[in-house]
Amino acid sequence: MSQPRIIVAGATYLLTRRVLLRHLLLRPDAAITQLITYALAVSAKRYGIHVHALCAMSTHIHVVVTDVEGVLPRFLQLFHRLVALGTKVLRAWEGPVWDHQTTSVVRLVTRAAVVEKIAYTLANPVDAGLVRCAREWPGAKVLVGELGRGVLRAKRPEVYFDPSNPAWPEEATVELTLPAAVADGSADDFRRDVAAELERHEAVARAAVCRRGFRFLGAERACLVSPHERATSFEAPRSLNPTFAVGRGHVDAISDAVSALRAFRAAYRDALGRWRAGLRNAVFPVGTWWMRVFHGAAVSDAALAL
Structure with a gap:
């Protein structure tokens, strides 16, 4: 039996969902990017979720959100269902889209944790050796400058969503807000802190690629890989399933x-x-x-x- 999860109104989380067996089903082409953005906007609006950051990789999705009303499981159920069903149509895919592990839900307890996990989210394509800078990633994402003031917007996808159903508007949007942990401080200071942490991630990733004698795949090639292939890079088995993060050095x-x-x-x-x-x-x-x-x-x- 899995451990019970604490769901409380107002909590901020890093959410991660992975594709079955690391298939590249979420390859960042225009159709999948539109699907993920639209599904996130529709789901967030329905359940009052505040969206802070997003990065959709080919094999998984990271989202940082605040669950204002304490209904996170409802939001996750809808968002992941819409992405999965749309992906099955776009990729002509039979069987499950998501892997059998539950969604990783990490509560961000401090401002430092929010900064670190948002930077981690945005840096994912660089950490994976796909692009040299986070801003170059062609998939669904949020840029540092958009934190707390940008808008995610997508037209209704041509697949799965019935135009005659009022639940699926012609265009869906969601404003990017700042988490409550940083609302009392300067928004510019927060964005600078995230940018600095992101730069640290990017520098470490570029050094690692150089040290191993590899090259970054590049945005154009990332969009051309077969979505039915599987990622071949080494990934250590996930032995831990953290439920919260506090940021480096916050022992108390x-x-x-x-x-x-x-x-x-x-x-x-x-x-x-x-x-x-x-x-x-x-x-x-x-x-x-x-x-x-x-x-x-x-x-x-x-x-x-x-």
Whole structure:
């Protein structure tokens, strides 16, 4: 059984979903870029999700969002479903699009974590040895200068989305906002911090490519690879599934976050045990999603520190 996930209104997350067996189904051509952008805009609007950053790679998607209303699972279900169904049509693909692991959901607890994970998201094509600079990536993405002030916009794709269905507007847009962790500070300072962290990622990646005697693939060639091929670069097995990030050097924040997470899981296990024993008055900790939404379980009013 997987660990219960804390879902609370106002939390900011780095979300990652990977394609089955690292197939290049999300190759960054114009049709897939349009599909991903449109699906994200429609899904975010329906569930009140604030979008901060995005980078769609050929084998996975990174999005940084704030779940304003505490409905993240609903958003993920719709967004990933729309991308998968549209991709199956565009690629004439039979079978599942996404791999069998659950979506990686990492809560960003501090401003430093937000800066680092947004920079990490934007730097992905450079870290992967595809382009020398993040801005050169041809897929769906957000640029540093667009953080907190840009707009993602896409026309309705010609596949899958029925033009007569009012749920699918002719054009979908979503404004890029700043996370609450940085709203009280200077937006320009935040963008400068992200830019500096992004430059660090790019420098490390370029040095690694040079050291190994390789060349960057380039944007044009990245758009020409077969979407039915699989990535061949080495990828270490994913042994960890982090649930939160605090940023480098924030030792106190790590301790607090771990304590809150352990308290939530202990309280959840206790309440679940009581529920299974037939005690329907069992009270689950705040942040409980599945039991509250699908079984009507009671949830405590006491907030967690995470």
